[in-house]
Amino acid sequence: MLIISPDIVKRPAVDRFARREFEMSDEPKGMRRGLAHYGDAGFSLFLRKAFIKAMGYSDSALDRPIIGITNTFSGYNACHRSVPDMIEAIKRGVMLAGGLPIEFPLVSIHEAFSHPTSMFLRNLMAMDAEEMIRAQPMDAVVLIGGCDKTVPALLMGAASADIPAILTVTGPMITxxxxxxxxxxxxxxxxxxxxxxxxxxxxxxxxxxxDKLAPGPGTCMVMGTASTMALLGEAMGMMLPGGAAIPAVHADRLRHCEATGERAVALAAEKLRPSQIMTRAAMTNALRVLQAVGGSTNGVVHLAAIAGRLGFDLDLEELDRLGAETPVLVDLKPSGQHYMEDLFKAGGLTAVLREIGHLIDQSCLTVTGRSVGENLAAQPAGWHNDVVRPLSDPIHRGGGIRLLGGNLAPNGAIIKQAAASPALLRHTGRAVVFTSLEDMANRLDAPDLDVRANDVLVLQNAGPKGAPGMPEAGYIPIPRKLAAAGVKDMVRISDARMSGTAFGAIVLHVSPEAAVGGPLALVRDGDLIELDVENGSIALLVEDAELEARRAIWSPPAHIRATRGYAKLYFDEVLQAEDGCDFNFLRANPR
Known part of the structure; x- marks a missing residue:
C-alpha cells in the first residue's frame, strides 16, 4: 500500500521556507524564464504577462513558482483516460505548496494506435517534451506517463532539458x-x-x-513495458515512493498526484535536477530492479536511451552480471501468475527493494531530496505475501533477462529467459526465414510452409530501420498448423522487440540489425542456428566463406532512403538497440 510519509513530502510550513529560497534566488524564474527574443527583455516580459492574463491569472499568481504539468491525454489513448483527473490533483498539490500549476500538451502515444509502431514515435515525443520544457517558463515540471513509450520519452526529454522534474504515472488497470x-x-x-x-x-x-481484457483506464496490468518503466522510474528516484504500482482507479493514485504536485514546488526551490538523480549508480539500481521484477525486455532499450541523454552508456554486460546474482522475485504475468494490483497490495516496489536492499546502492539521491535508503526506512515494515517472493524462494534463479553474443549478434541480443520454455534455452534447429513483416504475414500460416516444431523461426528487417521502428513483432506467432497440433513454444529470433506481456523462447534486439547489413540479414532457410542461453551465445553455424559470398550480393531495403519529414530524420539518425534506438544527435555525446 502507498504510504506518503510527512518526512518524504514537505508540508506547507516547509514549503514557505522553500518559496523564500526560491524568491531570493538571482536566477531568472517564473515568468522571467526563457523570454522570447524581441531585443528588449522588458517588453518580452510585458507581452508575456499581458497574454497570460487573458487566462484569468492575477499578478499574485504569476509571481509564484511556475510548475509545468505535461498533459498526455488523448482520445486515442485509453491508458491515459484518467490524466485529466490526475492533473486536477497535481494542481491542488502545487497550489497547497504555494506554486502556480500550468498544464501544457505533449504528444500522446498509445501502443495499439501508433503506425507503424509506437517506438517509431518515442523519439518524437522525447523531442516534444525537451523543447516544450525548455521553451516555456516553468521552474519545475511534473511528467505524467503511462502507456509503454511515454515514460521513457518523458525521462529522455527531461534529462536533456535538465530542469527540476518529477514523474508520476497513470497506473495499471484493474483486472x-x-x-x-x-x-x-x-x-x-x-x-x-x-x-x-x-x-x-x-x-x-x-x-x-x-470486451473484458481492458475493463478500465490505465496501463496493462501485467509486467509489460508500462509496468516495468513505472517501476524503473521509481527505482531510479524520479518518482515519489510507492507510486509505480497504484491502480489507475484507486484513490491513492490521486493522493500520490497531489503529493507529487507539492513536491514539485520544493524541487523548484532546491533546483534538484534529473541529472543529479539519474546517475550511473541509479541506473544500476534500475537494472537490478529490472531483473528482480522480471521486467520487460523493452526496459533495456529505454534505459539505454535515457543513459545516452545523460552522457554515459548502459553497460549490457553489467545487466548480465546483475542478472546472475538477482533472481526474479515478483510472481506476475507473464513470468508468474499475479497482476499489478496484487503487487500494489503487497507493498509495491518497496517490497521488492527490501528483499534486494543489500544489492542496491541505497545512497542514491531521489526526488524526495533524500536517499533510496532513507525513503525505504520511512516506509512501513513488510509482510509475508505470495506476490513478492523472498530471495530464498524466487520465481526464477539467474535473472529475468540474459545477454547473448556470438556471430549472429556481434553487438548483442537478449532473451527473457524467465518467460521462456526451459527445454528450449539450449537448442539447435533449422532456420525458417521470413525476410520482412509482410513476408511473415503472407506465409506464416500457409499449409505448405516447410516448418517443424524443432525449427527456429527467423524474422529479418524488423529492427530500428528495418520495419521501421523496431516493432513488437519478435513474438512471432506459432505457425497455424503447428499451433493446431499443440505446439506452444519455439525458438524465435529477430532484430525486433517483444511486448513485456509476451512469453516464449524468443531472442530479440539482434544487433546490428538486418537492414544495416548485420549477420541476421545473411541467414537462409535450412541454416543451423545454435542457442545456448546458459553460455550467453547465439550462433549461425555457417562457414565464413559462405557468409561472405552472401554479403557480396546483399542490398539494404529501399524504404530506409526517406526524403522528407520525420521519417528522413528518423532514418538518418536512429541508432541500434544497444544505444536505445535514440537519435544520435540527441545523445549527450553523439556516436
Whole structure:
C-alpha cells in the first residue's frame, strides 16, 4: 500500500521556507524564464504577462513558482483516460505548496494506435517534451506517463532539458473476468489469441474476451513495458515512493498526484535536477530492479536511451552480471501468475527493494531530496505475501533477462529467459526465414510452409530501420498448423522487440540489425542456428566463406532512403538497440 510519509513530502510550513529560497534566488524564474527574443527583455516580459492574463491569472499568481504539468491525454489513448483527473490533483498539490500549476500538451502515444509502431514515435515525443520544457517558463515540471513509450520519452526529454522534474504515472488497470477466470491485458490477450489461432476459441468467444481484457483506464496490468518503466522510474528516484504500482482507479493514485504536485514546488526551490538523480549508480539500481521484477525486455532499450541523454552508456554486460546474482522475485504475468494490483497490495516496489536492499546502492539521491535508503526506512515494515517472493524462494534463479553474443549478434541480443520454455534455452534447429513483416504475414500460416516444431523461426528487417521502428513483432506467432497440433513454444529470433506481456523462447534486439547489413540479414532457410542461453551465445553455424559470398550480393531495403519529414530524420539518425534506438544527435555525446 502507498504510504506518503510527512518526512518524504514537505508540508506547507516547509514549503514557505522553500518559496523564500526560491524568491531570493538571482536566477531568472517564473515568468522571467526563457523570454522570447524581441531585443528588449522588458517588453518580452510585458507581452508575456499581458497574454497570460487573458487566462484569468492575477499578478499574485504569476509571481509564484511556475510548475509545468505535461498533459498526455488523448482520445486515442485509453491508458491515459484518467490524466485529466490526475492533473486536477497535481494542481491542488502545487497550489497547497504555494506554486502556480500550468498544464501544457505533449504528444500522446498509445501502443495499439501508433503506425507503424509506437517506438517509431518515442523519439518524437522525447523531442516534444525537451523543447516544450525548455521553451516555456516553468521552474519545475511534473511528467505524467503511462502507456509503454511515454515514460521513457518523458525521462529522455527531461534529462536533456535538465530542469527540476518529477514523474508520476497513470497506473495499471484493474483486472477483468471471463467465465470466472481473471483476465488482464495483454498477456491474456496473447494467450487467448493463440488459442483462437489454434481453433480452441471460436470467433464469438474471442470477441467476448476482447470486451473484458481492458475493463478500465490505465496501463496493462501485467509486467509489460508500462509496468516495468513505472517501476524503473521509481527505482531510479524520479518518482515519489510507492507510486509505480497504484491502480489507475484507486484513490491513492490521486493522493500520490497531489503529493507529487507539492513536491514539485520544493524541487523548484532546491533546483534538484534529473541529472543529479539519474546517475550511473541509479541506473544500476534500475537494472537490478529490472531483473528482480522480471521486467520487460523493452526496459533495456529505454534505459539505454535515457543513459545516452545523460552522457554515459548502459553497460549490457553489467545487466548480465546483475542478472546472475538477482533472481526474479515478483510472481506476475507473464513470468508468474499475479497482476499489478496484487503487487500494489503487497507493498509495491518497496517490497521488492527490501528483499534486494543489500544489492542496491541505497545512497542514491531521489526526488524526495533524500536517499533510496532513507525513503525505504520511512516506509512501513513488510509482510509475508505470495506476490513478492523472498530471495530464498524466487520465481526464477539467474535473472529475468540474459545477454547473448556470438556471430549472429556481434553487438548483442537478449532473451527473457524467465518467460521462456526451459527445454528450449539450449537448442539447435533449422532456420525458417521470413525476410520482412509482410513476408511473415503472407506465409506464416500457409499449409505448405516447410516448418517443424524443432525449427527456429527467423524474422529479418524488423529492427530500428528495418520495419521501421523496431516493432513488437519478435513474438512471432506459432505457425497455424503447428499451433493446431499443440505446439506452444519455439525458438524465435529477430532484430525486433517483444511486448513485456509476451512469453516464449524468443531472442530479440539482434544487433546490428538486418537492414544495416548485420549477420541476421545473411541467414537462409535450412541454416543451423545454435542457442545456448546458459553460455550467453547465439550462433549461425555457417562457414565464413559462405557468409561472405552472401554479403557480396546483399542490398539494404529501399524504404530506409526517406526524403522528407520525420521519417528522413528518423532514418538518418536512429541508432541500434544497444544505444536505445535514440537519435544520435540527441545523445549527450553523439556516436
Amino acid at each position: 477483468g473476468s471471463h467465465k470466472g477466470e481473471r483476465l488482464g491485458a495483454c498477456t491474456d490477450c496473447r494467450r487467448f489469441w493463440g488459442q483462437h489461432r489454434a481453433g480452441a476459441v471460436d470467433a464469438v468467444e474471442i470477441e467476448e474476451i476482447g
